[in-house]
Amino acid sequence: MSIAAGNVVGVRDAQVSRREEILAAAEACFVRNGFHRTTIADLAREAAMSQGNFYRYFAAKEDIVLAMAERDRARGATMLADLEREGGQRAVLTGILTRYFTDLTRSAAVLRVDLWSEATRNPAIATLIERGEAEAREWLCGMFAMLATSPDCDPAAMFDALNPLMKGIIVSRATLPGYDPSTAVAHLQALIEAGLRGSLPRAAEALPETSR
Structure with missing residues (x-):
């Protein structure tokens, strides 16, 4: 595997890992506050990321x-x-x-x-x-x-x-x-x-x- 390909795989793995972290954070928010009351701001805060960065993974x-x-x-x-x-x-x-x-x-x-x-x-x-x-x-x-x-x-x-x-x-x-x-x-x-x-x-x- 070339260095470039390795870097791509590394970035992809990091994105998958971050996505899983977001899902875990979302589950915690939904259980604590309910789906309806939970906002994107709540989700971003729980996942320790900015709202702008959050929207890179999920639009809604x-x-x-x-x-x-x-x-x-x-x-x-x-x-x-x-x-x-x-x-x-x-x-x-x-x-x-x-x-x-x-x-x-x-x-x-x-x-x-x-x-x-x-x-x-x-x-x-x-x-x-x-x-x-x-x-x-x-x-x-x-x-x-x-x-x-x-x-x-x-x-x-x-x-x-x-x-x-x-x-x-x-x-x-x-x-x-x-x-x-x-x-x-x-x-x-x-x-x-x-x-x-x-x-x-x-x-x-x-x-x-x-x-x-």
Whole structure:
């Protein structure tokens, strides 16, 4: 590698590193103040840089959230590859549930809930949230289909039944200090097993007679 090429790589690596530092600073600001109340000035100050320099990396707060989503998507792909090397599809599903629910930090949950709230008034954030929801649904439905042990298993119906519980775990982690998700995750896993056997109650069947 020539000296010039080495310099280019060094500059690129420095930019990537700085970008990661900005994302970490942004996460801290969003968790502390909320996405809506956080300003570019707040973000620049948290990242220890001028606003002018900050705009060289991100033009708007929404761009930061998009970068976070892309970063998390890349990390998720790496994690999936590692899990697939270590075990079968069931191990992959268990690993995903552990990563995204059992091991979920409170700050990550707070940020997720805040972005859900922001999506109700910010179309750009709403689009990002919808994209993430669609990707999660597609992946989980595909996983349920591969792991199904009965022809009565309905992956789409499983996702629709389990999604409120998954979101509830995140909300509880964000809003309840000291919340331990292990019981809820165990319940989630039990429901998944029932769904794979084709015995997960449908919403209409689960309602008491007086509610119909």
